[in-house]
Amino acid sequence: MNRIEQLISDMEQYIDSCKAQAFTGNRKIVVERGAVDDFLAELRMCMPGVIQRSEQIVNNKEAIITDARNQAEELLSKANEKTIELIDEHEIVQQAIQRGNEIVDQANQQAQDILNQAIREANAFKESAVSYTIDAMSSLRNLYEENITSTKALFEQHLIAMDERYQVIASNHDDFLASVNGAPAEQPEPEDDPEEDE
Numbered sequence: 001m002n003r004i005e006q007l008i009s010d011m012e013q014y015i016d017s018c019k020a021q022a023f024t025g026n027r028k029i030v031v032e033r034g035a036v037d038d039f040l041a042e043l044r045m046c047m048p049g050v051i052q053r054s055e056q057i058v059n060n061k062e063a064i065i066t067d068a069r070n071q072a073e074e075l076l077s078k079a080n081e082k083t084i085e086l087i088d089e090h091e092i093v094q095q096a097i098q099r100g101n102e103i104v105d106q107a108n109q110q111a112q113d114i115l116n117q118a119i120r121e122a123n124a125f126k127e128s129a130v131s132y133t134i135d136a137m138s139s140l141r142n143l144y145e146e147n148i149t150s151t152k153a154l155f156e157q158h159l160i161a162m163d164e165r166y167q168v169i170a171s172n173h174d175d176f177l178a179s180v181n182g183a184p185a186e187q188p189e190p191e192d193d194p195e196e197d198e
Contacts, residue, residue: 010039014035
């Protein structure tokens with residue numbers, strides 16, 4: 001509590017302690033002039049300081065408002081700068097994420113292209129191997145068929161030649177036996193034609 005407030009409180013207590021005039025119903029009281037003069041004198045002594053402080057506050061109002069405005073503008077500027085930094089960081093993060101996604105997509109596409117190329121090459125190699133195997137087996141089969149055919153022909157020719165020699169030998173044998181025994185030679189039974197057995 002400052003001195004002025006204390007003086008006002010003391011004056012209120014003093015007034016409460018004064019006697020009322022007769023027949024006024026406490027609307028009028030009797031006060032000592034000296035006491036009131038003391039209160040007023042002390043109030044006058046305190047008032048210049050209060051007035052001076054009030055004037056200082058009024059005079060400093062513009063400076064206080066200007067300083068507050070400057071601080072507010074500084075805070076607003078810093079907030080704007082921070083907002084711009086955050087926006088820039090957000091854009092950088094978004095760009096990094098986008099670039100990362102692009103790299104992943106490119107890698108996936110390259111991997112898929114490599115896989116597709118490998119599948120195509122594998123299919124082409126498989127087709128080539130199958131075609132080569134078919135051709136090789138066909139050639140081998142044809143070779144064996146030709147060998148079998150030529151071998152059969154040679155074998156048949158050999159059988160015919162052997163049969164002819166047999167007929168000659170048998171005929172000579174029969175003639176010799178007939179000449180020795182004086183009996184007519186027996187005719188040999190005809191051999192089966194090898195070509196008919198085929």
